[in-house]
Amino acid sequence: STLKNSFKHLSNFRVIDKVSGKKVRTYLWEPSEGRDSLLSAGDYLRLQLKVGGLWRDTWRVYFVAPEEELIMPDSGDVANIGIHLPFRSGDEFAFTSFAADMDQTLAKHQLKNIAVVPNPYVAAAAWESQRMSASGRGERKINFIHLPQQAQISIFNVSGDHVISLDHLSGIDDGALAWNLQTKDGLDLAPGVYIYYVDSALAGTFTGKFAVIK
Incomplete structure (x- = not known):
């Protein structure tokens, strides 16, 4: 089945922010000669975040064909992408300091x-x-x-x-x-x-x- 993603674009996947648990606004770019709304080698995803009332690109994820046998994603597959999170509103930082001591x-x-x-x-x-x-x-x-x-x-x-x-x-x-x-x-x-x-x-x-x- 197809899912209605952002930009009124139909696709068979969704992107979830694992920190907030919310769906991420995405745009799937496909070459003009092979548009099928499916993730394929040569496609890329634009992930967007609303900043100051405007949607702005935060990440681009490119999909490339491996040198080995190509394994297409199947229904139920989950891809985890680990990144160093960019700063965002609501972030909190904790610091621990230690008293000076003599060795x-x-x-x-x-x-x-x-x-x-x-x-x-x-x-x-x-x-x-x-x-x-x-x-x-x-x-x-x-x-x-x-x-x-x-x-x-x-x-x-x-x-x-x-x-x-x-x-x-x-x-x-x-x-x-x-x-x-x-x-x-x-x-x-x-x-x-x-x-x-x-x-x-x-x-x-x-x-x-x-x-x-x-």
């Missing part, structure tokens, strides 16, 4: 990247802020870089005397801590070589050294 294994591996800049520290470093007066130097400081999220930095002179301990707490991104080169007693750090020990409950320990040049 402890990676954090331990990256402890070796901890460093002091500038090293050695000299009388003045180019990146220190300038004083408002014409003479003199800016703020004295060094930076510990590539620190883990949480750590304590203990600084000692080469004799083993404790100079100061600094506490660091930051986000999980690459951490840094500035030190004004003053001891725990509020004195300016003397020239020399110093050992720093980084202790992090989350990542482990690291030992390094830096120098202060007069």
Whole structure:
């Protein structure tokens, strides 16, 4: 039997949108010399969707003859066409986000990247802020870089005397801590070589050294 499809075109098939369950408006194009309202090699289907009150083509499905034996569709046959659905009114998208977290294994591996800049520290470093007066130097400081999220930095002179301990707490991104080169007693750090020990409950320990040049 024949089915009255869209465009007042008689055919023996219908196209159903499996998402909405509704019949799709179609137009069957056939070569002028072989119009029989049946799907055949060389035909194509235009699938249409109403957009802004107008019917617009969304897909074209072409039918080609296989290299093997041609098997014509029979009554009751169903062809499933899988596509990436185009955006349409009513579509909903769900996103799941996860809180930032620290990879402890990676954090331990990256402890070796901890460093002091500038090293050695000299009388003045180019990146220190300038004083408002014409003479003199800016703020004295060094930076510990590539620190883990949480750590304590203990600084000692080469004799083993404790100079100061600094506490660091930051986000999980690459951490840094500035030190004004003053001891725990509020004195300016003397020239020399110093050992720093980084202790992090989350990542482990690291030992390094830096120098202060007069």
